[in-house]
Amino acid sequence: MKNATVIHITGLMLLLISVFFSLSFGSVTTSLIDVWHAVSAPSSSDLLNRIVMDLRLPRVLLALLAGVGLAITGHTLQTVTRNSLADPYLFGISSGASFGAVIFTILASSVGVSASIAASLGITAFAFVGAAASVFLVLILAGVHQQLQVERMLLSGVAISFMFSAFSSLLLYFAQPQAAASVLFWGLGSFTQASWDMMLWPTLVVSASILVLRLVQPWINALQLGDETAQTLGVPVQKLRLGVLLVCSLITAVLVANCGGIGFVGLMIPHLVRMLFQSNSLLLSGLFGGIFMVWVDVLARIALPSQELPVGIITTALGSVFFIGIMSKKNKN
């Protein structure tokens, strides 16, 4: 990749511009000048100002964090498993996280826990336990002490994914209709619940994970040469893979808990970045994941006149078109 620094800085600028522009979209008409006024005087009590700062900004930031988090998770999973099809969904991490979140939601609705910081922490913790459980199950099924066999790991991931999906469906089948409906809507992915109160955990987890993954990046890159060669470079392969999978579980869990199911981003963005920039940069995947999700959220807000589209529907639709495009391009070549 040439001019790596220039591409990274351009990506960062595009991300900031995207965030600024996206604040002007929504059911209430807001010009870019209104947005500028709101951002430059954040504490003003003006109505437009409050809409931008209290409703739209947390939502845009949550979308940004989700895009960054899912893209770096997909990028990392694809590198440590040497499989360009790996993403949190294929590995069962998302299904495990969803199962944990569904258990918490149904329990919380039966005891009457309402939205609060404690509830946000609770759902994140349950989602993480579910995600981590699926990682351990996948590793056990794939043979954790053996050399990584990519096919075994993928098949295990698919099996675990279906298993947790079935458990979630079973719980929903027996749940109260109201709880089931809210879980179903949440499962389609949405940033409508975003508020400043719920930003703490996604911000902390995604930022800390980027730092950790960046620090172990040379080791992760060494895994591309194969487990045995990585070991001859002094990399503790099994421990590294387990640690990285747990970090990916944590990101997925916090995002599933706060935004629901958003598919294809982790799979699509690293592919897109490799295709456009011939780059395998973690940070670049993160930046473009953020830009992508900010604009997907804008589309979710403006696509229908009187209601919002769940973002999961948009990302899945775009993802499938993207992969059909790649396939037909490869066929032509």
Place this chain on the structure above:
Amino acid sequence: MPETSVKVSKLSWSPNNSFALEGINFELQTGKVLGVIGPNGSGKSSVLRCLYGYIKGWSGSIKLFDKPITEYSALEVATKVAVVQQDTPSNIHLTVEQLVELGLTPHRPLLSLQRPSRVPVLEAISKVGLADKSHQDFHTLSGGEKQRALIARALVQQPDLLILDEPTNHLDVRYQIQLLQIIKNLSISVVISIHDLNLASAFCDQLLLLNAGKVVAYDEPEHVLTQSNISSVFGVNCQVQPHPKVAKPHIQYCYELPTHFERKVKA
């Protein structure tokens, strides 16, 4: 630097009922090239894997630079021994420079955001003749260029011992000779497993001939590459003569199997 880089005594390893290494003995003088030869499945890769600490559970003794390998940590081995394996995954998304930089991994402080110096990386790339391709993606290189990039990665590791498992596989004759010239000119201790017996003869100071997990011969090429050794181990008829240009044995195959081997194949 000790005089002996590798000393292996009575090395035995039995992973299953169908294969075992039995009583392997050899040593490698510092700065020399040892070729490990033998038919498919004779145990060449297994011996190499024992040397770089990948295979565990063997018995006997392996000393690297006069110290038992069991007393080294994995990271210590990585700072002394560089390995280039037979097969490399095809989907590596790194440029040549990024790939070669991975050789610095054992020397980098853990959890450092600081990028290491590019000087040794660029030197190694230039040493293997890939200076004009350092920004090119690894997966776009030809087979010969890929192998040279992997050798450069191993050189950046600053090893005292280089272990190469069939590095000339899949290369045309020009790249085979070029690669082995590069390795020979490094002037460090090298253990290399190799299929082409004439190349082994030309480039190795000593040869270890294995068959079914046992040492058949261990000596200089002219004493190992004899007509009878080749016929009994590989099951081919040949004539061994001194090479007209270099003072090494040269093998000319007769392209017919010996009668006892034909009977074995038919059976």
